[in-house]
Amino acid sequence: MQQTGELVTAPLSPDQLSNPAFASGDGLPLMPTLEPRQLIVGCGQSVGRQRQQNQDSIYIFTSLLASNNAQIPIGIYIVADGMGGHEDGDVASEVACRVLSEYLIRHLYLPLLHPDQEPPEQSIQEILQTGVQEANSALHKAAPKGGTTLTTGVIIGRQLTIAHVGDSRAYLITTEHGMELITRDHSMVNKLVEMGQLTAAEASEHPQRNVLYRALGQGEPLEAEVATYTLPKSGYLMLCSDGLWGVVQADEIQRIISAGPTPAEICQNLVAAANQAGGPDNISVILVQLPT
Amino acid sequence: MTNNLTPQPKRSTGDLLRPGSKLARRYLIEAQIGMGGMSTVYKARDMHFPNVVKWVAVKEMVNQARDPLVRKTIVRNFEREANILATLHHPAIPRIFDYFTEDNRSYLVLEFVDGTDLEALLNQTQGFFPEEQVLGWAIELCDVLEYLHNHKPEPIVFRDIKPSNIMINQYGRVVLVDFGIAKHFQVGQKGTMIGTEGYAPPEQYRGEASHLSDIYAVGATLHHLLTRKDPRMEAPFYFSDVPVRKVNPSVSPELEAVIATAVQYNPEDRFQSIADMRDALVQAAKKTGMLATISLGTRNIQAVPSDIQPKWKFECEDEVRGSANIANNTVYVGCYDNNLYALNAENGDFLWKYPTEGGIVSKPAIHDNYVFFGSEDYRVHVVSARTGKLIWTYYTDGAVRSSPFIAEGHIFIGSDDGYLHAINLVSGRRAWKIETGAPIRSTPFVHVADETIYFGTEDGMMYCADFRGQIRWRFRAKRGITGSALVSDGIVYFGAKDSMFYALDAQTGWVIWRFRLGKATISTPAIAEGLVFTGSVDGNIYALDARSSKEVWRFQTENQVTSSPVIYKDSLYCGSADQNLYCLEYRTGRLRWQYPTGGPITGTPLVYNDTVFVGSFDHFVYALPVA
Numbered sequence: 049m050q051q052t053g054e055l056v057t058a059p060l061s062p063d064q065l066s067n068p069a070f071a072s073g074d075g076l077p078l079m080p081t082l083e084p085r086q087l088i089v090g091c092g093q094s095v096g097r098q099r100q101q102n103q104d105s106i107y108i109f110t111s112l113l114a115s116n117n118a119q120i121p122i123g124i125y126i127v128a129d130g131m132g133g134h135e136d137g138d139v140a141s142e143v144a145c146r147v148l149s150e151y152l153i154r155h156l157y158l159p160l161l162h163p164d165q166e167p168p169e170q171s172i173q174e175i176l177q178t179g180v181q182e183a184n185s186a187l188h189k190a191a192p193k194g195g196t197t198l199t200t201g202v203i204i205g206r207q208l209t210i211a212h213v214g215d216s217r218a219y220l221i222t223t224e225h226g227m228e229l230i231t232r233d234h235s236m237v238n239k240l241v242e243m244g245q246l247t248a249a250e251a252s253e254h255p256q257r258n259v260l261y262r263a264l265g266q267g268e269p270l271e272a273e274v275a276t277y278t279l280p281k282s283g284y285l286m287l288c289s290d291g292l293w294g295v296v297q298a299d300e301i302q303r304i305i306s307a308g309p310t311p312a313e314i315c316q317n318l319v320a321a322a323n324q325a326g327g328p329d330n331i332s333v334i335l336v337q338l339p340t
Numbered sequence: 341m342t343n344n345l346t347p348q349p350k351r352s353t354g355d356l357l358r359p360g361s362k363l364a365r366r367y368l369i370e371a372q373i374g375m376g377g378m379s380t381v382y383k384a385r386d387m388h389f390p391n392v393v394k395w396v397a398v399k400e401m402v403n404q405a406r407d408p409l410v411r412k413t414i415v416r417n418f419e420r421e422a423n424i425l426a427t428l429h430h431p432a433i434p435r436i437f438d439y440f441t442e443d444n445r446s447y448l449v450l451e452f453v454d455g456t457d458l459e460a461l462l463n464q465t466q467g468f469f470p471e472e473q474v475l476g477w478a479i480e481l482c483d484v485l486e487y488l489h490n491h492k493p494e495p496i497v498f499r500d501i502k503p504s505n506i507m508i509n510q511y512g513r514v515v516l517v518d519f520g521i522a523k524h525f526q527v528g529q530k531g532t533m534i535g536t537e538g539y540a541p542p543e544q545y546r547g548e549a550s551h552l553s554d555i556y557a558v559g560a561t562l563h564h565l566l567t568r569k570d571p572r573m574e575a576p577f578y579f580s581d582v583p584v585r586k587v588n589p590s591v592s593p594e595l596e597a598v599i600a601t602a603v604q605y606n607p608e609d610r611f612q613s614i615a616d617m618r619d620a621l622v623q624a625a626k627k628t629g630m631l632a633t634i635s636l637g638t639r640n641i642q643a644v645p646s647d648i649q650p651k652w653k654f655e656c657e658d659e660v661r662g663s664a665n666i667a668n669n670t671v672y673v674g675c676y677d678n679n680l681y682a683l684n685a686e687n688g689d690f691l692w693k694y695p696t697e698g699g700i701v702s703k704p705a706i707h708d709n710y711v712f713f714g715s716e717d718y719r720v721h722v723v724s725a726r727t728g729k730l731i732w733t734y735y736t737d738g739a740v741r742s743s744p745f746i747a748e749g750h751i752f753i754g755s756d757d758g759y760l761h762a763i764n765l766v767s768g769r770r771a772w773k774i775e776t777g778a779p780i781r782s783t784p785f786v787h788v789a790d791e792t793i794y795f796g797t798e799d800g801m802m803y804c805a806d807f808r809g810q811i812r813w814r815f816r817a818k819r820g821i822t823g824s825a826l827v828s829d830g831i832v833y834f835g836a837k838d839s840m841f842y843a844l845d846a847q848t849g850w851v852i853w854r855f856r857l858g859k860a861t862i863s864t865p866a867i868a869e870g871l872v873f874t875g876s877v878d879g880n881i882y883a884l885d886a887r888s889s890k891e892v893w894r895f896q897t898e899n900q901v902t903s904s905p906v907i908y909k910d911s912l913y914c915g916s917a918d919q920n921l922y923c924l925e926y927r928t929g930r931l932r933w934q935y936p937t938g939g940p941i942t943g944t945p946l947v948y949n950d951t952v953f954v955g956s957f958d959h960f961v962y963a964l965p966v967a
Contacts, residue, residue: 120848160848167815171843171851173889205847206830236389256391268438269426275887276843276852278829 085339090311097327103130136194187265222283458503482618501557538571559602652688660955674700692728714740754780772809796821813849835861875901893929915941
């Protein structure tokens with residue numbers, strides 16, 4: 049149903065035709081099955097309406113090796129939200145993106161490419177954890193007064209591994225489960241919500257909802273939360289800063305995603321929606337359409 | 341930010357931080373709460389959290405070295421220690437929040453422990469502590485030391501176990517404080533050793549501390565706590581000369597014996613690991629009946645009396661080492677007496693037995709009224725499920741200890757001959773075999789939809805092969821893989837004898853995560869609700885979060901867990917070499933019941949229709965009701 053350039057979609061199978069989501073018009077539009085399976089990515093960024101400077105950084109790397117023996121899409125996606133109010137916030141988020149992406153490409157991506165394919169000594173989760181540590185260390189010198197959140201999603205084949213520090217977010221979006229938040233905000237208010245001291249609604253209004261208890265560049269050793277998810281059969285991975293999730297309601301985000309038509313345009317629409325709602329903060333979003 | 345310090349007027353080394361003063365523009369000093377060696381401890385409030393009262397402990401080190409190079413070394417060592425502390429995560433170790441150096445002083449900001457240390461407790465009380473209270477502390481102390489001794493990448497030897505370094509917090513839990521940081525500051529005068537006199541073993545005086553020194557110091561500390569005799573006032577190494585009961589006759593001989601072993605003069609005569617000492621303490625608690633009254637934070641060891649009675653039990657002629665299977669109301673199980681038994685599942689009535697020429701540890705597979713299994717007599721046997729009559733056998737060149745997996749009209753089974761065999765079900769002819777060069781004792785896991793087979797070998801390889809016998813990828817663990825793999829949601833889970841539990845991407849064979857168990861494992865994992873379960877030779881049954889690899893709970897049994905866990909409804913069933921079959925709540929690890937057999941259990945329990953079937957080394961096959 050979606051034709052982009054030379055792409056020819058496969059005819060809909062009887063199974064797809066009888067899919068209730070398609071029939072009722074709800075949920076995400078049906079994705080055609082693409083051969084080979086591939087990641088299609090879009091992104092959006094805006095300084096917003098109220099800030100002078102953009103302190104968010106994003107990084108996108110999408111690749112695919114398709115051959116008779118293997119079809120392995122690989123993606124590295126990073127969102128970093130530099131601390132506004134601190135100096136060096138923009139430097140902090142950029143350095144974090146650079147250091148982490150460089151580390152992952154060197155230790156995760158390059159070893160996968162070589163035909164001899166010698167796997168690394170460390171596990172994927174360990175490599176991500178170390179990458180975040182490296183980014184944290186780099187901030188001491190590069191942005192001593194700055195801090196940043198850091199949320200990354202690494203897709204290798206059918207597995208998605210998330211490493212996360214701060215209150216930027218990662219979501220898996222599917223027709224079956226809607227928007228599923230797969231990271232935990234390391235904010236003081238979220239801690240209070242987890243402890244039952246605040247409701248989520250109270251947290252979203254709380255004057256100190258931006259205060260984080262864990263972030264990069266704070267001079268403290270830290271541990272990223274790392275977890276691996278099997279990718280759903282179809283849907284999206286979305287990474288975004290709080291300039292999006294804290295401003296646009298979840299059902300509005302879902303509606304915009306459902307309207308399509310491509311990840312890039314969806315992201316422009318999401319950014320526009322955040323700005324329309326006041327744009328109080330920098331806005332960053334990466335949307336990865338998952339291979340079916 | 342704590343790294344930005346405006347220059348403050350230099351304080352002379354004798355000055356204490358005044359209450360009400362602010363350190364590093366962040367920590368508001370409340371009061372001094374401790375002093376010792378080369379450090380002072382303050383209770384302070386972290387003003388980065390102005391809306392709540394967050395107490396911290398600020399430890400101030402005084403660096404009096406005159407030589408700038410020595411001073412630098414001391415600061416660097418301090419930072420290294422702080423970094424180690426930063427990587428430790430244990431309920432009995434205070435968390436570190438911050439560290440920095442200012443002028444000639446270094447500061448550690450730690451979790452504030454609301455409680456008293458054992459030295460102060462000794463001074464504030466009279467009369468002997470109750471034995472179960474000391475036992476409880478001792479077991480918790482062993483737990484945290486085990487964590488330190490097993491720390492990766494380098495084990496941490498505490499080197500300074502003594503009553504003043506052991507705090508009891510407001511919940512009665514042990515917290516270990518003062519992480520050997522002081523030791524770096526004891527710039528040695530001639531004859532001064534590292535560690536506290538009285539509690540340190542002889543070898544520590546020669547500068548040769550190891551984990552065995554910690555064991556000695558625990559014994560020395562317990563000796564002091566139970567006798568109230570301060571070893572610093574006694575002759576060196578007097579513990580062996582003065583048994584605990586001589587001073588405090590109310591102490592049990594079991595506990596006295598544990599302490600006596602710990603304080604042996606020669607390191608090789610002591611417990612060789614803190615885990616062994618802990619086990620001995622738990623044993624002592626059990627024998628004296630104190631176990632029920634000791635409440636421990638780190639594990640659940642309520643000894644639940646067993647009132648489970650088997651529905652039936654059947655006696656074979658030798659050890660039942662393998663696992664049973666069931667079909668058509670018949671239980672099939674192999675025995676080390678070389679026979680395959682068929683028993684009525686309802687009442688345990690003997691139906692038939694089929695003799696082979698070797699022991700059977702293989703779990704039989706049943707398909708289409710035929711039973712398939714391997715024997716140490718080198719053969720795969722196929723017999724009639726109803727009568728036990730031989731249909732055909734298939735020869736390999738080695739003992740068959742692997743269990744068959746049936747799919748797509750074939751049996752996939754490994755052999756000690758180093759091959760994975762794919763045998764046609766009907767004709768008994770081999771379709772192909774894959775050469776690996778090492779015995780294959782695990783059960784192959786066949787993923788029918790993806791047409792892939794996963795199997796491990798005794799030299800540590802995990803293979804992924806397709807249905808034509810071509811290898812797709814291979815992964816090498818550092819030691820043998822005896823348990824089978826479990827594939828779920830595109831991830832291959834298995835454990836190896838290198839003590840690691842692995843989660844590999846099924847497509848590429850890459851390690852997504854790995855978890856270090858206490859010791860080797862030969863169990864096959866089970867999975868339910870995002871939790872993956874396995875047993876280990878270290879005696880524990882583990883539950884790990886399948887996504888983040890974090891340990892959710894562990895349950896300690898008293899001997900090796902070489903059996904594999906099985907999930908049924910909301911319980912986990914697993915046997916142990918300690919002879920018990922355990923039933924745990926799988927979400928929490930809470931013990932529901934345990935059933936003692938007369939011998940180790942190495943097979944995997946089978947649960948079907950609310951009955952648990954399990955064999956034991958005591959020659960019996962049991963059918964227990966699911967409570």
